[in-house]
Amino acid sequence: MKNDRKCILLTVIIFLFIGVSQPTFAQSNDKTQIGSASWYGSKYHGRKTSSGERYNKNEMTAAHKTLPFGTMVKVTNPATDQSVILRINDRGPFVGNRIIDVSEAAARKLGMHSAGVAKVKVEVLDKSEVAAATADTKQGAIITQTTANRQQAEELSRKLRAFDKHLPLEIAEEQVNGQKVVLVKAGKFNNRNEAQAFNELLEEEGLAGKVSEA
Structure with missing residues (x-):
């Protein structure tokens, strides 16, 4: 009888332990x-x-x-x-x-x-x-930064590459209000949410840009 009681008590203890320790x-x-x-x-x-x-x-x-x-x-x-x-x-x-x-x-x-x-x-x-x-976040996104010349763009690219060696980068020249600017386009994100989350990481290093659709 004592052994039966011990078995029952042990079973209850194990049950309670499992119930408390496992996620709800x-x-x-x-x-x-x-x-x-x-x-x-x-x-x-x-x-x-x-x-x-x-x-x-x-x-x-x-x-x-x-x-x-x-x-x-x-x-x-x-x-x-x-x-x-x-x-x-x-x-x-x-x-x-x-x-x-x-x-x-x-x-x-x-x-x-x-x-x-x-x-x-x-x-x-x-x-x-x-x-x-995800209806509003299907469009791919990138992070764009504007620099005055290619030298600044290449320096910025080096900093971004040091931050994340796997980050896709592209340097492109465009005309804005009649002036030539050099853009650094970073990342190939699935949606704006992912791009914004990564941009927050860049902000801590002073490297944040503008999130836009790819």
Whole structure:
């Protein structure tokens, strides 16, 4: 009898431990997950992810332990009331009970970059929901900066390349109000949201430009 009681007590303890330690799932929607999120940045920039893609800290991507690669999710930070649409292309996180690792650009948009970790809601989106959520951000985008001459443009390009060696760059000459200017066009972003997130990173280095459609 004592052994039976011990087994029952042990089962209850294990059940309670699992219930407390695992991330919380919304009862009404098995596509919604609530728990801690973290982000990963420069250290992993350019490295291969579990899907085979190169991790780009400036893109709207994320790592999840089980969701299929290519799954689109909406991640919301209730503390800042900010949301982002992310594509799963990596596995993780493998620290504690965290449920998702977002890119550095996504962390900035969510307002969790400084804190490093935040409680978030992760919602799996179907095709119609993805289309609705990204209806205004389908157009590709670039970041453009205007310089007076080619020498300044090349110097700016060197600084941008030092900031991100994978950043696509183009120098172009154009006429503006009858005067020749030299433009530095940076990036090939999927949409304005991605370009704006990256431009915020550039702003911290004094290298921000103007986001425009590609």
